[in-house]
Amino acid sequence: MATWSVLALLRENPEELKRHIAKRLMDPAIVDEVLAVDIEWRRLQTEINELRHRHNVITRSIARASSEEERARLREEARELLRKLEVLEARFNEVDSRRTQLLLSLPNLVDDDVPVGDESASVPIEFWGKPRVWVGYLDQFREQTERYGFKVEYELIDWKPVGHADMLEEILGLGDTRKAGEVAGSRFYYLFEDLVWLDFALLLYAIDKLTAKGYKLVLPPYMLRYNVMAGVIDLAAFKDAIYKIEGEDLYLIATAEHSLAALYYNEELYDDELPIKLVGVSPCFRKEAGAGSRDLKGIFRVHQFHKVEQFIFSKPEDSRRLHEEIINNAKEMFQELGLPYRVVKIASGDLGAPAVKKYDLEVWMPAQGKYREMVSASNCTDWQAYRLNIKMIRRKGMIREYVHTLNSTAIASTRTITAILENYQEPDGTVIIPKVLRKYLEPFERAPKDYIKPRRKGEEART
């Protein structure tokens, strides 16, 4: 019998489950509630099973009854049981849907390795690259490195790089968020020419990199049904992030993770075919309802962007190792892109409900004087698999368990573009194109090759 780790812990050691939930800074009282409902659920089920059994016995005897009178008597007896069952089943259905709802509202467990606390407890565990630090940001740069005991080499610059938002609209003239705002709303954008080429070059680079490592390339559905979406994310994320198609049971994906996870919805995988490593490409649609006015300028936080995503279905015993693998893949790509980053181990209070552990990769943004999130890599263990009903069968003994799922950004296009606009910016506004991207631009006549040249807004593109 396959068991979901959270349900197993609820039944075996509810106090321990409470500690996990408390680590997420959530109210552990839900544990008592769901435990009581689960007990009631089991009790009712036992009672109903017994009544149904008696009913089945009678029902079977009707066909074999010797006389018409006997049949009539048995029918009445069966009806009497049905009346009792009706009452019990009504209770059960109530309890059952309550139980389902409560179980689905439980977050995943928290890995022992995760720092406990709110987001301020998240800890950088590794720095890479030589960030360019403007003199005015030196203090805050030190604050973001030395405070955690890291001595990070940097290049001090005396000119302040232009922020990505002004770069794209004013210096390069290759983006228009004002017009997009007028016709679609804030957090939408038009990108033009070289930045569009750059977007596609980034995607191709990530696809090339990961398929070379054996990941299977997938172009997934961009919309999913409610039941499937609810299997992948928690309700809070649903409200804050997900767009619904009017009049249809369809929701726009916020990341390819959602439809990649759903690839084996209601299926069983044999242990000898795992791990299954996928690389998906898709647009991502996000409401950003909880974001308020954060990052309103530019294209850092937008309703729509392209992303290449890593996704793995794994054996339970392999998921920790594979979690390291996907964050390492991301690191490798950002190293090759030459973007200085740090890896942050996310604190328990800031974990999403699906994950037991999460790493973010944050790139140094010279114009903001901050490290900003580019990549997020999560180990979801059996949380999504339980909800999507994806099991693993161990050949040895044909034992069924839930598979583990893992996901990580490879490259999110618009965010990575913001990082390139700030990190590869020359004092005159020229943006150097990272070397690894150039081969993906080479075949196209009108694509930029080595540089993106400044040309004020309204100026004709290219020379």
Add this chain to the structure above:
RNA sequence: GCCGGGGUGGCCGAGCGGCCUAAGGCGACGGGCUUGAGACCCGUUGUCCCCCCUGGGGACGCGCGGGUUCGAAUCCCGCCCCCGGCGCCA
């Protein structure tokens, strides 16, 4: 979107109101036989609940959800998906 056909266990495929709750085959797993493998023989093969829990009992399960009946894979209604034809379309 319209008309017609169809969705049965991991897979193929019978069954079309009760001969007790899915025949038969394949696969997989366990065991027997064997020096080993194959062939062969026996058993097992979904979900859930209960118990005196190396085992035993029961409920549910035939695309999904309802309904009719003492009894539904079998009859009725709604939805989803697949195949064929027509229409529309990048």
